[in-house]
Amino acid sequence: MLASLRAFLRCPTATFRSNxxxxxxxxxxxxxxxxxxxxxxxxxxxxxWTLSSAHYDDATAISVVxxxxxxLALSHLRxxxxxxxxxxxWTKESPxxxxxxxxxxxxxxxxxxxxxxxxxxxxxxxxxxxIDEVHAWIMxxxxxxxxxxxxxxxxxxxxxxxxxxTIPMDVFRDALVLLRVADVAAxxxxxxxxxxxxxxxxxxxxCQSDFLGYIITAAQRLLTLPExxxxxxxxxxxxxxxxANSLGxxxxxxxxxxxxRDGTLKTWETGGTRILVATTLLSTxxxxxxxxxxxxxxxxxxxxxxxxxxxxxxxxxxxxxxxTLLDRRANYTVRRPxxxxxxxxxxxxxxxxxxxxYGISLYLDGFGERxxxxxxxxxxxxxxxxxxxxxxxxxxxxxxxAPLRELSVSLVEPQCPxxxxxxxxxxxxxxxxxxxxxxxxxxxxxRLDTLT
Numbered sequence: 001m002l003a004s005l006r007a008f009l010r011c012p013t014a015t016f017r018s019n020x021x022x023x024x025x026x027x028x029x030x031x032x033x034x035x036x037x038x039x040x041x042x043x044x045x046x047x048x049w050t051l052s053s054a055h056y057d058d059a060t061a062i063s064v065v066x067x068x069x070x071x072l073a074l075s076h077l078r079x080x081x082x083x084x085x086x087x088x089x090w091t092k093e094s095p096x097x098x099x100x101x102x103x104x105x106x107x108x109x110x111x112x113x114x115x116x117x118x119x120x121x122x123x124x125x126x127x128x129x130x131i132d133e134v135h136a137w138i139m140x141x142x143x144x145x146x147x148x149x150x151x152x153x154x155x156x157x158x159x160x161x162x163x164x165x166t167i168p169m170d171v172f173r174d175a176l177v178l179l180r181v182a183d184v185a186a187x188x189x190x191x192x193x194x195x196x197x198x199x200x201x202x203x204x205x206x207c208q209s210d211f212l213g214y215i216i217t218a219a220q221r222l223l224t225l226p227e228x229x230x231x232x233x234x235x236x237x238x239x240x241x242x243x244a245n246s247l248g249x250x251x252x253x254x255x256x257x258x259x260x261r262d263g264t265l266k267t268w269e270t271g272g273t274r275i276l277v278a279t280t281l282l283s284t285x286x287x288x289x290x291x292x293x294x295x296x297x298x299x300x301x302x303x304x305x306x307x308x309x310x311x312x313x314x315x316x317x318x319x320x321x322x323x324t325l326l327d328r329r330a331n332y333t334v335r336r337p338x339x340x341x342x343x344x345x346x347x348x349x350x351x352x353x354x355x356x357x358y359g360i361s362l363y364l365d366g367f368g369e370r371x372x373x374x375x376x377x378x379x380x381x382x383x384x385x386x387x388x389x390x391x392x393x394x395x396x397x398x399x400x401x402a403p404l405r406e407l408s409v410s411l412v413e414p415q416c417p418x419x420x421x422x423x424x425x426x427x428x429x430x431x432x433x434x435x436x437x438x439x440x441x442x443x444x445x446x447r448l449d450t451l452t
Contacts, residue, residue, distance in 0.1 A: 020192035034187035041311025109149035202382035230293035289316035299332035303341030
C-alpha cells in the first residue's frame, strides 16, 4: 500500500500522514465494513477515494462521494482531474457517473440519481459511498432537508465511509442514527487528534474599531514571503463585504456567482491580493499551502466551525497563527448556544487561564490535552507560551517544556468485527423497516377513510 501511495504521489519518500490515514485506507480497500474516519484538517481524507480509485479499483468501478457544499465539491473535482482520475459532479443536467462521482445532497436525493445507483448496483459497478464532512449532515439538516435522504444509502449494501475532521461524539452518534449504518453492528471507528501541531492559537481582546489595525499589523509580521497568505473569517456576508472594503482586499461568500468565486480564489492564490475575507463557506476542505495567518473577526459560530476555519492555516505543516479577535462589549450569541460547542468555546475563550488546545480537544475528541501534555512539535498556544522566544523557519514562537506525561488515552475506539454479510443484513433490516412503515401508513389511511 505504501508503494501505491508513493507511485500515486510520484514521490519515493512519501508516507501516510498518520496511522489513522493508513488504517482508513486499508478499510476502504478491503471494503467489508462501514467506517467512521476522523482525521484532522489537512489529515489527507481525500486520499481515501483518490488512491483507491487510481490504484485498487478496476476501470468500471464507481465511488460516490457525497459533499455538502458546491465549493468543496468543485475543489475535490479539480484535485481529481489534476491527478488524472476520472471524476465528475453528478447533476440532473449532467447525470454522469465517473470513477469518482461527487454529488450534492439535493442532487443525491433525486429519483433519477437513485435510479442510476440501482443500475450501477445491479451491474456490480457501485463500489462504495463516502460521506464527506459528515458533521454537516447533522448541523445543516434543519434548512437543507435533502441531508435526511442519506438514510437510504444502506439499502445498497455497500460500505459507507463517514469522513470528518471535526465531529464530536454527540454529533457522531446523531450521524449513525441518520445514516442507519449501526442498525446491525457499529462501524469501525478510526480517529486521530483533532488539534493541529503547527498552529499557534490565540484569543485577543480589543475594541472592534481596532480589529482592522491589528489584522494589518499581524499580516505585516507574518506574511514575509510572496507565497504567504492570510484569511479573515467573518460570520455574515455583509461583514465580509464591509471588512474586505476596509482592508482593500476581496471578499469570498455564497452570494458570488460560481465564476466570481473562482476568480476571487484565483486572484488570492496567485497573489493578486494576499488577504482574503471569507464566510464559513471557505472553512471546509479548501487547501492552499502558505496560509500563515487565520483571523476570526469575532467569535465563530461554534467549536466545529472554529476548528474548521483555523484549520485552513499551516496546511504545509509550517508555522501559522490562528487569532480570534473579540470585543468584550459585543454579543456573539447564537440561536442554540447548547449545540455544537458554542458555549464551551466561549467559556474557554473567556477563561484566560485555560489552554486553548485543551478546550478544542475536550469538545471534539472527548478528552482535553494541554499544550504541555503534547509532543514537542506542537506549537504552544498563546496561553501556554514560556518567556523565551525562539525562531523557526517561518515564524517566531515561544519555547515550552517537554511533555509532562505520556498520552494515556486511546484515540481509537474498540473495533467491531465487520463483514460483507453484515452490510447485507443491515440493508435487509432497513428494507424490512421501510416495508413495515409503509404497511403502517396504508393501515392508518384505511382506518381514517372508514371514519370519514
